[in-house]
Structure formats: C-alpha cells, structure tokens
Amino acid sequence: MGKRDGQDAPSSGDRTRAALIEAGLKLFGEKGFAATSTREIAARANANIGSIAYHFGGKEKLRDACAGHIVATIRTIADPVLERLPVPADPATAEAQFRLAAERMAGFMIAGPEVQDFVQFILREVQQPTRAFDIIYEGLIEAVHRRLCHVWAAATGDDPDSEATSIMVFTVIGQIVYFRIAREVVMRRMGWREIGPAQARLIVTTALDNVMAALSARRERKP
Amino acid sequence: MGKRDGQDAPSSGDRTRAALIEAGLKLFGEKGFAATSTREIAARANANIGSIAYHFGGKEKLRDACAGHIVATIRTIADPVLERLPVPADPATAEAQFRLAAERMAGFMIAGPEVQDFVQFILREVQQPTRAFDIIYEGLIEAVHRRLCHVWAAATGDDPDSEATSIMVFTVIGQIVYFRIAREVVMRRMGWREIGPAQARLIVTTALDNVMAALSARRERKP
DNA sequence: GTCTATAAACAGATAGAC
DNA sequence: GTCTATCTGTTTATAGAC
Numbered sequence: 001m002g003k004r005d006g007q008d009a010p011s012s013g014d015r016t017r018a019a020l021i022e023a024g025l026k027l028f029g030e031k032g033f034a035a036t037s038t039r040e041i042a043a044r045a046n047a048n049i050g051s052i053a054y055h056f057g058g059k060e061k062l063r064d065a066c067a068g069h070i071v072a073t074i075r076t077i078a079d080p081v082l083e084r085l086p087v088p089a090d091p092a093t094a095e096a097q098f099r100l101a102a103e104r105m106a107g108f109m110i111a112g113p114e115v116q117d118f119v120q121f122i123l124r125e126v127q128q129p130t131r132a133f134d135i136i137y138e139g140l141i142e143a144v145h146r147r148l149c150h151v152w153a154a155a156t157g158d159d160p161d162s163e164a165t166s167i168m169v170f171t172v173i174g175q176i177v178y179f180r181i182a183r184e185v186v187m188r189r190m191g192w193r194e195i196g197p198a199q200a201r202l203i204v205t206t207a208l209d210n211v212m213a214a215l216s217a218r219r220e221r222k223p
Numbered sequence: 224m225g226k227r228d229g230q231d232a233p234s235s236g237d238r239t240r241a242a243l244i245e246a247g248l249k250l251f252g253e254k255g256f257a258a259t260s261t262r263e264i265a266a267r268a269n270a271n272i273g274s275i276a277y278h279f280g281g282k283e284k285l286r287d288a289c290a291g292h293i294v295a296t297i298r299t300i301a302d303p304v305l306e307r308l309p310v311p312a313d314p315a316t317a318e319a320q321f322r323l324a325a326e327r328m329a330g331f332m333i334a335g336p337e338v339q340d341f342v343q344f345i346l347r348e349v350q351q352p353t354r355a356f357d358i359i360y361e362g363l364i365e366a367v368h369r370r371l372c373h374v375w376a377a378a379t380g381d382d383p384d385s386e387a388t389s390i391m392v393f394t395v396i397g398q399i400v401y402f403r404i405a406r407e408v409v410m411r412r413m414g415w416r417e418i419g420p421a422q423a424r425l426i427v428t429t430a431l432d433n434v435m436a437a438l439s440a441r442r443e444r445k446p
Numbered sequence: 447g448t449c450t451a452t453a454a455a456c457a458g459a460t461a462g463a464c
Numbered sequence: 465g466t467c468t469a470t471c472t473g474t475t476t477a478t479a480g481a482c
Contacts, residue, residue, distance in 0.1 A: 011447090012447065012448085013447055013448095016447080016448085031257075031351075032255055032257055032258075032351070033258075034254075034255055034257040034258035035255075035256075035257035035258075037474080037475065037476085038475080038476065038477090039474090039475085039476095047448085047449090048448065048449045048450075049449085049450090049476085049477090050447095050448075050449065050450080050477090050478080050479095051447080051448070051449085052476090052477095053476085053477060053478070054447070054448085055447095058476080058477075059476070059477095123350070123404075124350075126404065126405050126407065126408055127346070127347075127350070127404055127405075128254075128255070129407045133407065137408065137411060141408055141412075142411075142412060145412055163413060163425060164425075164429065166412060166413055167413075167425055167426055167429045168429055168433075170401065170402070170405075170409060170412075171398045171401070171429055171430050171433055173401065173405075174397050174398045174399075174400070174401025174402065174405070175394045175397045175398055175401075176397075177397070177401055177404075177405070178393065178394070178396065178397025178398075178400055178401055179393065179397065181346075181349065181350055181400075181404060182349050182350075182393075182396075182397070182400070184349065184352045184356065185349055185360065185364055186393055188360060188365075189364075189365060189368055189389060189393075190386060190389055190390075202386060202387070202390055203390055206387065206390045206391055206394055207394050209437065209440070210391075210394055210433060210434075210436075210437045211433075213433075213436040213437045213439070213440035214432065214433040214436045214437070216436070216440075217432070217436035217439075234465090235465065235466085236465055236466095239465075239466085260456080260457065260458085261457080261458060261459090262456090262457085262458090270466085270467090271466065271467045271468075272458085272459090272467085272468090273459085273460075273461095273465095273466075273467065273468080274465080274466070274467085275458090275459095276458085276459060276460070277465070277466085278465090281458080281459075282458065282459095
C-alpha cells in the first residue's frame with residue numbers, strides 16, 4: 001500500500017488519500033477551515049464523503065495531514081540548504097547568502113503560484129494556531145528562522161542566539177510576508193490588478209534595500 | 224432613538240445594537256466569521272437570536288456594521304492628525320513625525336489591549352476581504368497609508384505619490400503588523416509567554432532602527 | 447477501499463406573541 | 465423592541481451494502 005517505501009506504484013487508496021490532502025490544502029487555505037465543508041473537499045477530490053473519515057478519521061485530522069504534507073514536501077527540497085550546508089564564516093559571503101535567502105523567500109511568498117496553496121494554509125495556521133500549527137512550526141518555521149539567524153549573525157558579527165538577532169530576522173521576514181497577507185490592500189492602493197513578476201521585483205528590491213541598509217548600519221556600529 | 228444626535232440617552236434598542244456589534248467584533252476577530260454562530264453572538268450580547276435580524280438584517284450585515292463601528296471609532300481619535308495636521312516641510316521634523324507615527328502604530332498593533340478586537344477583526348478582513356473590507360479600506364487604511372507616504376516623502380525628498388514611496392511605507396507597516404499576525408510564532412521562538420510592554424519595546428526599537436537606517440541610506444543616495 | 451443512506455446536531459432566518 | 469418557537473437547510477460522522 002505504498003507504506004514500505006516510495007517506489008511502489010500508488011494504490012487506489014493512496015491516490016484518494018493524496019487527492020483529499022490536496023483538496024483540503026487548497027480549500028482550507030482559500031476559505032478557512034470552518035467555512036470549508038467535508039462535502040466540498042470530497043467533491044474536489046473526486047471522492048465520497050465517507051473517505052475522509054476512512055482515511056484520516058475526521059475533518060480535523062485531515063487538516064493535520066495537510067500540515068504534515070506541507071512539511072514533508074518543502075523539507076525534501078530545502079533540507080540540503082537548511083540543515084546540511086555550513087554557515088559561511090566570512091561576513092561578505094554570509095551577507096550574500098542572507099540576501100539570496102531573502103530573495104528566495106520573497107519569490108516563494110509573493111510570486112510562486114506552485115506553492116500558493118501551501119503559503120495560504122500556513123498563514124491561516126499562523127494567525128489561528130491549531131495542532132496543524134505545531135506540525136508546521138516544529139517541522140519548518142523554527143528551522144528556517146534558526147538558519148537565517150545564524151547566517152545573519154555570520155554577516156554582522158552578532159550573537160546568533162540573542163533576542164536582538166531573532167527579532168531582527170523576524171522584521172526581515174515580516175517585510176516579505178506582509179505583502180502576501182495584505183495582498184489586497186497593496187493591490188488596491190497601488191492600483192495593481194495583480195502582483196506579478198514586475199511588481200514582485202519592485203517589492204523585493206525595496207525590502208532588500210532596507211535589509212542591507214540595516215545590515216550596514218549594524219556593522220558600522222560594531223566594526 | 225439616538226438617531227437625531229449623539230446626546231440622547233441611549234434607548235434600549237441602541238444598547239442592544241451596540242452590544243451586538245461589540246460581541247460580533249470580538250467573536251469574528253477571535254474565531255472568524257464562519258466559525259462564529261449567531262446564537263453565540265446573541266448570547267454574549269445578552270440578547271436573543273432574533274435581534275440580529277431585527278437590528279441589522281442578518282449575520283453578514285452585522286459584520287458590515289462592525290466595520291463601520293471600527294472606522295467611526297478610530298477616526299474620531301485619529302482624524303485631527305490624519306487629515307487636518309499639515310505635513311511638515313522640514314525633513315528633520317518630518318522624520319521625527321514619521322518615527323512617532325510608527326511608534327504609535329506599533330503600540331496600537333502589538334501592545335494595546337483596548338483595541339485588540341479591532342486589530343484582529345481588521346486583519347481577518349485584510350486576509351480575506353468582504354464588503355466589510357471595503358468599508359475599512361476606504362475609511363481608514365487608505366488615509367493612514369497616504370498620510371505616511373506624505374510624511375516619508377517630506378523626510379526623504381522623494382515623490383509622495385511614487386510607487387517606490389508607497390512600497391517603502393508598506394515595508395515599514397509590514398514589519399510592525401507581522402508581529403501581531405505571527406504573534407504565536409514569535410512567542411514560541413523567543414520563549415516568551417506574552418508580548419508585553421518590555422517585549423513590545425524591543426520589537427519597536429528594532430523595527431525603528433531598520434526604518435531609520437533605510438531613511439538615512441535613502442537620503443545619502445539623494446542629497 | 448468505495449460509496450450511499452441516514453442519524454443527530456447545528457446553522458441562519460423568520461413569524462408571531464408579548 | 466424583545467423573545468420564543470419553529471422552519472428549512474446544512475453540517476460531520478457513521479453504519480452497512482457492495
């Protein structure tokens with residue numbers, strides 16, 4: 001049943017299971033958990049209502065499974081750079097790596113439509129945490145933030161575990177995440193009909209200018 | 224009936240109406256619109272279920288009324304500085320005013336428990352706009368952002384209506400708003416049990432350092 | 447494993463007594 | 465204006481046929 005390793009041909013049950021997770025992810029992210037009915041999820045997954053109880057044991061446990069799927073998918077891609085790549089000792093190299101990481105995160109958050117479902121699901125959990133939040137926090141958010149703290153510290157000479165460094169990194173993340181959360185506000189105020197590549201570039205450039213200005217200021221203060 | 228001016232003693236109907244708005248504001252902000260039942264709202268307001276239909280015409284229109292109440296309440300306090308106070312021509316004064324505005328906004332967003340219900344309600348609308356979002360955007364968000372753009376422009380010499388200025392101001396707002404939205408993430412990562420005055424001070428100081436560094440960098444580039 | 451039928455609880459809206 | 469009773473539809477969960 002696809003439980004021994006990832007090489008078996010997916011069984012019918014596995015396919016239904018995956019379709020339910022995908023549908024749940026999309027709908028929970030789009031409309032919220034309470035506003036999404038199990039009927040709607042089953043319909044989108046081309047499955048029946050009973051299958052949610054059969055495969056997961058209920059609506060809430062489907063949400064947990066969605067969180068697990070997000071963590072597993074992203075870590076498959078990100079683990080090499082998140083856990084194994086050494087933090088550069090040279091400040092200039094660390095700065096370049098921090099810049100690159102911020103750019104990647106911005107691309108992920110603002111533009112990339114492939115992972116839009118992931119981002120919306122995560123943001124809802126961040127704003128209103130459930131058990132699914134624990135899964136995402138422990139499996140993803142903490143690792144990303146910790147990594148960024150160490151790279152930032154290598155670039156500035158600060159202590160990677162200090163409160164100041166942690167908060168500083170959060171302000172960087174905040175600048176990026178805000179444009180996803182307040183997407184509608186930004187579009188309306190700017191008169192944009194979408195946040196496409198051109199708009200994302202302006203946003204990322206501005207945010208990175210801020211980050212680099214803060215980084216320089218911090219380095220000058222402590223030379 | 225309290226419709227002629229604001230000086231009449233509030234009638235029984237007015238009191239029920241106000242209690243329903245307050246309860247709706249709180250519950251919609253806390254749990255979300257879909258997850259909140261009209262029965263729950265009526266119970267919290269010490270009113271009956273029928274009163275929501277009678278006073279507002281339904282659950283959705285109660286949400287609109289909540290948005291209207293937020294706009295009216297905040298503008299009563301903020302209008303003098305938002306609309307009537309002239310933008311300072313002197314860059315140094317403008318900078319000080321921008322700094323003060325950012326501090327106020329941070330206090331409002333992060334600490335102030337009096338308006339916590341307002342903030343949570345607004346953030347939900349921002350993330351998933353309904354008709355209530357239109358009310359808040361047009362009555363509040365646009366005015367605040369426009370004002371900040373003009374003060375920023377006076378401090379830097381930039382064009383207040385340029386895209387660059389608008390986005391720059393959004394990155395400032397984003398740094399502050401993020402700590403409210405991702406409150407749980409920050410608390411968990413920092414090992415904080417609350418974001419009280421001491422924590423808020425650290426956050427605001429860090430964010431303002433960033434803003435001031437960006438402002439200086441921008442001014443040096445264009446002297 | 448899939449799918450249908452149904453149970454039991456709950457939703458929002460409304461009619462009508464007071 | 466308040467409050468109760470009730471209508472109509474929807475919700476999740478489950479039992480059981482296939």
